[in-house]
Amino acid sequence: MKTLIAAESGNISLPFSWSQLLLGLLAIAGIVAIVVLIVLLVRLAGTVKKVNKLLGDNSAQLDETLKKLPSIATGADETIANVKGITGSVNDVVTDVTELVDTFTTPEGAGGIVASVAGAIVSVVQVIKEMKDK
Numbered sequence: 005m006k007t008l009i010a011a012e013s014g015n016i017s018l019p020f021s022w023s024q025l026l027l028g029l030l031a032i033a034g035i036v037a038i039v040v041l042i043v044l045l046v047r048l049a050g051t052v053k054k055v056n057k058l059l060g061d062n063s064a065q066l067d068e069t070l071k072k073l074p075s076i077a078t079g080a081d082e083t084i085a086n087v088k089g090i091t092g093s094v095n096d097v098v099t100d101v102t103e104l105v106d107t108f109t110t111p112e113g114a115g116g117i118v119a120s121v122a123g124a125i126v127s128v129v130q131v132i133k134e135m136k137d138k
Contacts, residue, residue: 059066
């Protein structure tokens with residue numbers, strides 16, 4: 005058996021080697037890892053059990069929903085196609101309205117004609133008024 009302290013030389017001697025110390029630490033780490041894995045597996049088993057219960061309790065509703073999914077997807081496709089068609093129509097209407105507004109706001113357009121006619125009427129009324137005043 006080795007002595008723990010050698011008094012004459014001042015060196016400390018250990019009753020085990022460095023490799024034995026490392027092996028002991030690895031064994032402790034392995035035990036800790038196994039305990040952690042066991043805890044994780046127990047929790048995973050509990051979660052799987054809850055999921056199975058949830059699926060079992062709601063299997064009728066899940067089956068019904070899964071049966072409706074194709075019709076829902078078809079309805080979504082039709083809705084998207086309708087939205088595309090409506091968007092095209094709206095773009096055409098906006099273009100037509102823009103052209104109409106431009107027609108009324110330009111001097112050469114209908115607004116300019118109305119302004120010219122109104123100006124002519126005002127001139128005629130002024131001439132008649134002047135003639136009446138004389």
